[in-house]
Amino acid sequence: MVEVAEVFERDRWAEAELVYGTTDVAHPGVARVLGAPRRAVAGPVQALVEPLGGPVGARALTPAQTRGVFAERGWGTVVGFQTRNPVHRAHEYLMKCALEMADGLLLHPLVGPTKDGDVPAEVRMAAYEAVLGYFPADRVVLATLVAPMRYAGPREAVLHALVRKNYGCTHFIVGRDHAGVGSYYGPFQAQDLLASLPAEELGIVPLRFDNAFWCRRCGAMATAKTCPHPPAEHVALSGTQVRAMLAAGQPPPPEFSRAEVAQLLLDAYQR
Amino acid sequence: MVEVAEVFERDRWAEAELVYGTTDVAHPGVARVLGAPRRAVAGPVQALVEPLGGPVGARALTPAQTRGVFAERGWGTVVGFQTRNPVHRAHEYLMKCALEMADGLLLHPLVGPTKDGDVPAEVRMAAYEAVLGYFPADRVVLATLVAPMRYAGPREAVLHALVRKNYGCTHFIVGRDHAGVGSYYGPFQAQDLLASLPAEELGIVPLRFDNAFWCRRCGAMATAKTCPHPPAEHVALSGTQVRAMLAAGQPPPPEFSRAEVAQLLLDAYQR
Numbered sequence: 001m002v003e004v005a006e007v008f009e010r011d012r013w014a015e016a017e018l019v020y021g022t023t024d025v026a027h028p029g030v031a032r033v034l035g036a037p038r039r040a041v042a043g044p045v046q047a048l049v050e051p052l053g054g055p056v057g058a059r060a061l062t063p064a065q066t067r068g069v070f071a072e073r074g075w076g077t078v079v080g081f082q083t084r085n086p087v088h089r090a091h092e093y094l095m096k097c098a099l100e101m102a103d104g105l106l107l108h109p110l111v112g113p114t115k116d117g118d119v120p121a122e123v124r125m126a127a128y129e130a131v132l133g134y135f136p137a138d139r140v141v142l143a144t145l146v147a148p149m150r151y152a153g154p155r156e157a158v159l160h161a162l163v164r165k166n167y168g169c170t171h172f173i174v175g176r177d178h179a180g181v182g183s184y185y186g187p188f189q190a191q192d193l194l195a196s197l198p199a200e201e202l203g204i205v206p207l208r209f210d211n212a213f214w215c216r217r218c219g220a221m222a223t224a225k226t227c228p229h230p231p232a233e234h235v236a237l238s239g240t241q242v243r244a245m246l247a248a249g250q251p252p253p254p255e256f257s258r259a260e261v262a263q264l265l266l267d268a269y270q271r
Numbered sequence: 272m273v274e275v276a277e278v279f280e281r282d283r284w285a286e287a288e289l290v291y292g293t294t295d296v297a298h299p300g301v302a303r304v305l306g307a308p309r310r311a312v313a314g315p316v317q318a319l320v321e322p323l324g325g326p327v328g329a330r331a332l333t334p335a336q337t338r339g340v341f342a343e344r345g346w347g348t349v350v351g352f353q354t355r356n357p358v359h360r361a362h363e364y365l366m367k368c369a370l371e372m373a374d375g376l377l378l379h380p381l382v383g384p385t386k387d388g389d390v391p392a393e394v395r396m397a398a399y400e401a402v403l404g405y406f407p408a409d410r411v412v413l414a415t416l417v418a419p420m421r422y423a424g425p426r427e428a429v430l431h432a433l434v435r436k437n438y439g440c441t442h443f444i445v446g447r448d449h450a451g452v453g454s455y456y457g458p459f460q461a462q463d464l465l466a467s468l469p470a471e472e473l474g475i476v477p478l479r480f481d482n483a484f485w486c487r488r489c490g491a492m493a494t495a496k497t498c499p500h501p502p503a504e505h506v507a508l509s510g511t512q513v514r515a516m517l518a519a520g521q522p523p524p525p526e527f528s529r530a531e532v533a534q535l536l537l538d539a540y541q542r
Binding site: 093094096097098099100101133134135136137139207208209210218219220221222223224225226227228254 | 364365367368369370371372404405406407408410478479480481489490491492493494495496497498499525
């Protein structure tokens with residue numbers, strides 16, 4: 001609820017260009033900005049939206065609440081992980097690599113509006129709960145971030161990092177093409193933008209990661225930085241490939257997804 | 272070669288107490304100090320010892336040389352790994368976790384005098400070369416540190432970190448009971464000492480790790496921080512157990528050692 005102090009006209013084209021680096025309406029973030037009313041209101045916020053219900057809402061903690069949990073647990077360093085997708089073994093690997101060097105992990109999925117084709121938040125929540133079974137309970141907090149996904153790539157990566165700082169994280173995982181969509185942004189553009197910002201202004205340490213996969217020769221999860229073997233040895237599936245498998249009633253292999261997650265996704269696709 | 276400017280008497284007992292926190296002669300570092308002549312010389316160093324020969328010497332780079340290699344490769348962040356043991360999968364896992372977030376890795380085994388029962392440097396060098404086969408060649412440098420092992424635990428961990436800073440590393444892996452021996456030091460005493468030092472004075476970022484193992488349920492390497500499963504699911508062997516297996520002509524399992532490393536150790540034990 002906003003107490004209206006001002007009514008103004010947005011320059012939606014300029015806004016799209018500045019935030020997304022493009023005015024291409026095929027970009028879901030650009031479409032969202034250009035599709036919004038031209039007229040906007042501003043003023044002091046009196047109340048925020050009502051909390052979500054169900055399993056998604058049950059995990060919606062405020063920044064004060066997550067900070068409280070971290071303090072209770074005595075965590076000096078906390079790594080934040082943003083996702084809008086189910087957690088597969090690749091994401092679990094990145095989170096665990098970072099957790100090895102930190103006190104705790106905040107698994108912090110975004111559960112606001114996402115684009116068509118993304119897995120619904122309710123299905124993802126069940127999958128996140130299942131993945132918790134592969135972490136010590138005293139080292140991870142699962143909480144939801146109720147916010148829309150903007151697909152703004154580098155600039156959204158900075159926003160994602162700052163938001164996690166507010167939630168009490170000291171470190172933030174930045175993946176390949178973080179918050180990207182299509183081929184609007186380079187694979188390491190988000191990591192480079194974050195690295196270019198003064199550490200004391202950012203106030204949260206970005207941890208850069210490449211895409212992970214299972215390597216049969218290594219007998220381990222790895223990335224191109226830690227595995228010397230050819231792609232033929234790697235178990236890696238694109239989002240498109242996973243969706244095709246699920247649509248055909250076939251679960252992704254255990255090297256790609258935990259069996260519990262694969263089953264939940266399969267059930268959701270068969271509905 | 273030292274130009275003698277001063278001859279003085281060391282207080283070896285006080286030195287042992289200050290460096291090792293004990294004067295117990297069963298401690299190999301204490302024994303080394305107490306066994307050294309009481310009289311010592313000091314003065315400007317004119318020449319250092321002659322370089323080592325063989326495969327160990329071939330990998331002996333000076334700090335200027337490692338810094339040169341890092342600069343050539345354009346590495347902004349380099350993780351240093353100290354070891355006096357063969358590299359098993361647990362160490363490979365810690366190194367790869369750290370490497371995922373850095374540009375490069377310096378595998379920097381200490382090859383000076385070590386205590387009885389430690390694996391000889393020549394055998395270890397062959398094992399390190401074998402382990403390189405599990406890393407992308409452009410992400411790792413193997414170089415030797417010609418220095419005695421002191422087994423001074425926390426204080427030696429600080430020395431190890433500072434030495435690696437001199438070699439051009441920005442980050443340094445600190446394991447459980449780093450540089451410890453017997454039960455003279457607590458498992459996290461070295462990590463706590465490093466964490467207590469002001470970051471700007473230390474000048475290198477310590478990365479704290481727990482002991483790693485293969486977990487059958489996770490299907491992955493992990494530590495107590497990242498795996499919730501009971502010890503019965505873990506493949507972990509003590510140094511004593513590994514030595515007993517090797518003495519019996521039995522290679523450690525592939526979850527513990529890379530096959531190439533297991534074979535090299537087996538050959539060395541059968542000689």
